[in-house]
Amino acid sequence: MSTNGAGERDLRVLKSKRDASRYQILVAIADRQPAVSQQEIADTVGITAQAVSEYVQELTDEGYVETQGRGRYTVTKEGVDWLISRTDDLRDFARFVAEEIIGHVETETAIATDDIAANESVTLSMIDGTLCATPNGSGSVTAIAITDANEGQDVGVTDFEGLHEYEIGAVTILVVPEIRNGGSRSVERETTTTLASDHDYVAVAGTEALATAQSAGITPDLRFGTASAVPEASARGISVLLLVTENRLSNHTERLRENGIGYELVDERG
Incomplete structure (x- = not known):
């Protein structure tokens, strides 16, 4: 499936409660194997012990878990491979969200030194310890205003370019x-x-x-x-x-x- 720029990733583990539970149960077994209490898994995952039993049986039938007697389970190589693939998908998706989504919507608040219109380029500066935005983004540190603001009002800014350079106060x-x-x-x-x-x-x-x-x-x-x-x-x-x-x-x-x-x-x- 497409994740709007994250690449082709199978993220059913996020969208399906069943797959999310299977993933968490496999992790819980891998963490505790071979002596694993179904009640411990239930408490960790947040489902009933009966549901854990059913999931474990299903994972065993699929070859992801081996049962070595009551209360003794291990994750098979196939189970580890399944975990790794889903973990890689989640890691890539998390990286995509952090870098491509959150990175682009990160905002700060500044004080407008003059009237500013939304989408206008502004110059950022630190004045008396406060981040300030000035119309006309021609300074060394610039951003885009995301709100209208009159002089002295707070204004949201994003899409930063440049690096603040100011001395530490004595x-x-x-x-x-x-x-x-x-x-x-x-x-x-x-x-x-x-x-x-x-x-x-x-x-x-x-x-x-x-x-x-x-x-x-x-x-x-x-x-x-x-x-x-x-x-x-x-x-x-x-x-x-x-x-x-x-x-x-x-x-x-x-x-x-x-x-x-x-x-x-x-x-x-x-």
Whole structure:
């Protein structure tokens, strides 16, 4: 049968409940042979033990399974060949779906920098950490809009061409002592304000860190979930100053390392 571009493939195992059950039963026997409980197979496949018995008898009659006494079965060479052929068909079909179907319908969402019409070519860029679409697809990264959008609205885009190239945002970590070690009082206001002026965002983790930002007249951009948010912001090209209380430091540095993001440490602990 034709699968609209996937080639001539026998996909009855997908279309027929009977063939799907036969396939799963053969796999279950091959996985457990020679000691195989029909109830185990039934639980695995999701059918009754009586149905398993009937299928096993049918597979035995066709030469796909050999019975070696009650509860002892093995898959024959013919049965293995049948499994391999159906598995190859499924693998090829899955590859076709992944590459030819899903690959072509993959979409992203961007913010329109101007009015955009559906099917219009657009240029994609990362602005302040957000994917943006601009009419006239003449940039290094382009896509096709799948929806109409006015300036500032979200717009669906697909059929991407090119590769985003933008720098990872710098991360500086200002370590704030815990309250028993002096807390925010141990951090010079000028240190905080100077560092903040060199970064796009300010994030705080811990009460002492929040107090340090507030004492410098800074309203944090990020206060919660910073262990995840800071690496994500940096990966989108945003530079971040992270004020973190010392007892939360290791969690944040570990997450940055896991994401391959470097950082500069400014330690205000005495």
